[in-house]
Amino acid sequence: xxxxxxxxxxxxxxxxxxxxxxxxxxxxxxxxxxxxxxxxxxxxxxxxxxxxxxxxxxxxxxxxxxxxxxxxxxxxxxxxxxxxxxxxxxxxxxxxxxxxxxxxxxxxxxxxxxxxxxxxxxxxxxxxxxxxxxxxxxxxxxxxxxxxxxxxxxxxxxxxxxxxxxxxxxxxxxxxxxxxxxxxxxxxxxxxxxxxxxxxxxxxxxxxxxxxxxxxxxxxxxxxxxxxxxxxxxxxxxxxxxxxxxxxxxxxxxxxxxxxxxxxxxxxxxxxxxxxxxxxxxxxxxxxxxxxxxxxxxxxxxxxxxxxxxxxxxxxxxxxxxxxxxxxxxxxxxxxxxxxxxxxxxxxxxxxxxxxxx
Amino acid sequence: xxxxxxxxxxxxxxxxxxxxxxxxxxxxxxxxxxxxxxxxxxxxxxxxxxxxxxxxxxxxxxxxxxxxxxxxxxxxxxxxxxxxxxxxxxxxxxxxxxxxxxxxxxxxxxxxxxxxxxxxxxxxxxxxxxxxxxxxxxxxxxxxxxxxxxxxxxxxxxxxxxxxxxxxxxxxxxxxxxxxxxxxxxxxxxxxxxxxxxxxxxxxxxxxxxxxxxxxxxxxxxxxxxxxxxxxxxxxxxxxxxxxxxxxxxxxxxxxxxxxxxxxxxxxxxxxxxxxxxxxxxxxxxxxxxxxxxxxxxxxxxxxxxxxxxxxxxxxxxxxxxxxxxxxxxxxxxxxxxxxxxxxxxxxxxxxxxxxxx
Numbered sequence: 001x002x003x004x005x006x007x008x009x010x011x012x013x014x015x016x017x018x019x020x021x022x023x024x025x026x027x028x029x030x031x032x033x034x035x036x037x038x039x040x041x042x043x044x045x046x047x048x049x050x051x052x053x054x055x056x057x058x059x060x061x062x063x064x065x066x067x068x069x070x071x072x073x074x075x076x077x078x079x080x081x082x083x084x085x086x087x088x089x090x091x092x093x094x095x096x097x098x099x100x101x102x103x104x105x106x107x108x109x110x111x112x113x114x115x116x117x118x119x120x121x122x123x124x125x126x127x128x129x130x131x132x133x134x135x136x137x138x139x140x141x142x143x144x145x146x147x148x149x150x151x152x153x154x155x156x157x158x159x160x161x162x163x164x165x166x167x168x169x170x171x172x173x174x175x176x177x178x179x180x181x182x183x184x185x186x187x188x189x190x191x192x193x194x195x196x197x198x199x200x201x202x203x204x205x206x207x208x209x210x211x212x213x214x215x216x217x218x219x220x221x222x223x224x225x226x227x228x229x230x231x232x233x234x235x236x237x238x239x240x241x242x243x244x245x246x247x248x249x250x251x252x253x254x255x256x257x258x259x260x261x262x263x264x265x266x267x268x269x270x271x272x273x274x275x276x277x278x279x280x281x282x283x284x285x286x287x288x289x290x291x292x293x294x295x296x297x298x299x300x301x302x303x304x305x306x307x308x309x310x311x312x313x314x315x316x317x318x319x320x321x322x323x324x325x326x327x328x329x330x331x332x333x334x335x336x337x338x339x340x341x342x343x344x345x346x347x348x349x350x351x352x353x354x355x356x357x358x
Numbered sequence: 359x360x361x362x363x364x365x366x367x368x369x370x371x372x373x374x375x376x377x378x379x380x381x382x383x384x385x386x387x388x389x390x391x392x393x394x395x396x397x398x399x400x401x402x403x404x405x406x407x408x409x410x411x412x413x414x415x416x417x418x419x420x421x422x423x424x425x426x427x428x429x430x431x432x433x434x435x436x437x438x439x440x441x442x443x444x445x446x447x448x449x450x451x452x453x454x455x456x457x458x459x460x461x462x463x464x465x466x467x468x469x470x471x472x473x474x475x476x477x478x479x480x481x482x483x484x485x486x487x488x489x490x491x492x493x494x495x496x497x498x499x500x501x502x503x504x505x506x507x508x509x510x511x512x513x514x515x516x517x518x519x520x521x522x523x524x525x526x527x528x529x530x531x532x533x534x535x536x537x538x539x540x541x542x543x544x545x546x547x548x549x550x551x552x553x554x555x556x557x558x559x560x561x562x563x564x565x566x567x568x569x570x571x572x573x574x575x576x577x578x579x580x581x582x583x584x585x586x587x588x589x590x591x592x593x594x595x596x597x598x599x600x601x602x603x604x605x606x607x608x609x610x611x612x613x614x615x616x617x618x619x620x621x622x623x624x625x626x627x628x629x630x631x632x633x634x635x636x637x638x639x640x641x642x643x644x645x646x647x648x649x650x651x652x653x654x655x656x657x658x659x660x661x662x663x664x665x666x667x668x669x670x671x672x673x674x675x676x677x678x679x680x681x682x683x684x685x686x687x688x689x690x691x692x693x694x695x696x697x698x699x700x701x702x703x704x705x706x707x708x709x710x711x712x713x714x715x716x
Binding site for chain 1 (some may be wrong): 434437438441442445446448472473476477498500503505506508509510511512513558591592671676677
C-alpha cells in the first residue's frame with residue numbers, strides 16, 4: 001500500500017492507495033475517530049461494494065443511504081434529503097459520513113458534511129479513477145445549480161481517502177478513460193516527466209496493469225496534494241488544476257450535464273486549451289501535437305458534440321467560476337509541464353479555438 | 359463611533375458601532391474591497407433603509423434583492439433563489455454581499471456567501487438589536503431544516519459589521535426586548551460586572567438612551583469577539599454562547615418557528631437554565647432570583663406558551679446540535695458570570711425544570 005499525505009496543518013490527512021482497501025477494517029479504523037457512521041453511495045455501487053464496506057465497518061454504528069446514480073443527483077434536493085436522514089437518525093456533530101462512489105457521490109456527500117450542523121467529518125472512498133486522482137482529494141465539495149456546475153459548495157477537507165485500485169476493474173470503459181484525462185492533466189500542468197511516462201505507458205494504463213495504475217494514481221495524488229497544500233482555497237496557483245475545465249464546463253452545461261462524462265469534457269477542454277496556447281504562440285506545434293495524440297490514444301473525444309453546433313459556448317464560459325472582476329480567466333500552457341492562468345487574450349483566439357473543434 | 363475588533367488571523371474584521379452608520383459611504387468603502395455588491399434585505403427593511411444604503415454604495419456596482427420577511431424564509435429554497443439571482447447577474451467570486459436586516463437576513467445571506475462558488479465576501483449591516491450583539495458577529499451562518507433550526511450552515515466570517523444604533527428606534531418593541539435577552543446572556547456567561555451594570559441600567563436601555571445602548575452593544579460585542587477568537591468553530595468554549603438556546607430552540611421548533619421570537623425563546627431558555635442550575639446546587643436561590651427579575655424587567659416571557667402544554671420538549675431538545683455522542687450537552691451556570699457546558703445531569707432535573715415553566 002502506498003500513502004500520500006495532504007499537508008494542511010490541522011486539516012492534514014492521508015490518501016491510501018492499494019488493493020483490497022475498500023473492505024479493509026484496519027484502514028477505516030485508522031481514519032475514522034467516532035462511533036456513528038453513515039455510508040452514502042448510489043444504486044450502481046451498492047450491489048458491488050456496500051456489503052463489504054459495512055462489514056469492514058463492523059466496529060462502528062454504521063448504516064447506509066442509497067442515491068440514484070448520475071450527475072443530475074448532485075443537487076440541493078438530495079442535500080436536503082440526506083440531511084433529513086441524518087436528523088431522523090439523530091446523527092451528531094461528531095459523526096462521520098463515508099462517500100462510497102464516484103465524483104457525484106463524493107462532491108454531494110462532502111458538501112452535506114460541510115453543511116450539516118456547520119460541518120462534520122467525512123471519509124472519501126472513491127470508486128472511479130477520476131475521483132481517485134482528482135475529486136476526492138483537496139476538499140472541493142459542491143452541488144450543481146441548473147445555471148452552472150458546482151456553483152453551490154464549500155472547501156471541506158475529508159479525514160482521509162481510500163483509493164482501491166481493484167475497484168477500477170468494474171468501471172465501464174468510458175468512465176475509466178474519462179479518469180485518464182485528469183491523470184494526463186497533472187503531466188501537462190506541472191510534471192513534464194510524468195507526461196513522458198504517460199506517453200510510454202498509456203497502453204499499460206488502458207490495460208489496467210496494476211503497477212502502472214498504482215504509480216499513475218500515486219503520482220497524480222502527489223501533484224494534487226502539493227498544489228492543494230500551497231493554495232487550499234484557490235486564491236492563486238490551485239487554479240491551474242482547472243486546465244481544460246472552463247471549456248469543459250461550458251460543454252457540460254450546454255449538454256445539461258448529460259451524455260458526456262466530466263472527464264470527457266475535460267479531455268476535449270485540454271485539447272482546446274492546448275490549441276489556444278499554440279495560437280497564443282506559447283506551445284509549439286509539435287508539443288500541441290503530442291498532447292492531442294496522447295489524449296486521442298486515451299480514447300477521449302476530439303470534437304465538440306453535434307448537439308452543441310449552434311450553442312454559444314463562449315457565453316457559457318462566462319458563467320464559469322474562474323471569472324474575476326468581469327474578466328474570464330483561462331488556464332493555458334506555456335509548455336508541457338507549465339501552466340499559466342491568464343485573463344489576457346484576444347476574443348478572436350477563443351472564437352478560432354471553438355470553431356476549430358466544432 | 360466605537361470599533362471592536364474580532365481577531366481571527368487573516369479572517370479578522372472590525373465591528374463599527376455608532377449613529378448614522380447605515381448610510382455612511384466611508385464605512386462601506388473601508389470594509390468592501392470589490393466593485394460588485396448585492397444588498398440582500400427583506401420587504402420590512404426595504405422601505406426604511408434600502409435607498410439610503412444604495413446611495414451610500416454609490417461608488418460600487420450595487421443592486422439589491424428583496425426577501426419576504428420572517429424566520430420561515432431562512433430555507434434552502436431562498437438560498438437557491440438568491441444564487442439564481444447571482445448567477446443571472448454574473449456575480450463573480452470577488453463580489454460582496456451585504457446583509458441588511460435582522461438575524462434571518464444575516465444568517466441566510468451569510469450562508470449564501472459561504473456557498474456561492476465555494477465562498478465569497480459579505481458585510482453584515484444588522485438592523486435589530488439581537489443581530490447587532492449576537493448573530494452578525496462570529497461567522498455562524500445557516501438556514502433551517504423543518505426538523506431543526508440552523509441545521510444546514512457554515513462558519514463563514516463577514517468582512518465587517520456595521521451596527522447603527524439609530525435603526526433600533528424603528529424596531530417593534532417586542533423585537534427590541536428579544537435582543538435584550540442576548541445582551542443579558544453576556545453578563546450571565548462571562549461578565550458579572552456587566553450583569554450588575556444591566557441591573558442598574560435596564561430602564562435606560564428600555565428607553566433606548568443612546569449612550570446606554572452604545573455601551574451595551576460594545577460590551578456585548580467585546581464579549582462575543584473574545585469567545586469567538588478563542589474558539590471559532592465551537593470545539594469548546596464557544597458553546598457557552600448557547601446559554602438558554604437548547605431550551606429555546608426546542609420551544610421554537612415546537613412552535614414551528616412562529617409566534618415567538620428567537621430572543622424571547624432564549625430569554626425563557628435562560629430562565630430555565632438558571633432554574634436548572636439552581637436545582638443542580640450551583641446557583642444560589644438569590645442569584646437565580648436576580649436573573650429571573652432582570653429577564654422579567656426586560657419584558658421577556660416567563661412561562662412556556664400554551665400551545666406547548668402537551669409537547670415533549672425533552673424530545674425536541676435531543677435533535678439540538680449540542681448533542682454529542684448521543685449525550686445532550688447543556689450550558690448551565692455555576693454563578694452569575696460563569697457558564698459551564700455539561701452532559702452530566704439527571705433526566706429528572708430537566709423534567710422538573712420543564713414542568714416548572716409550563
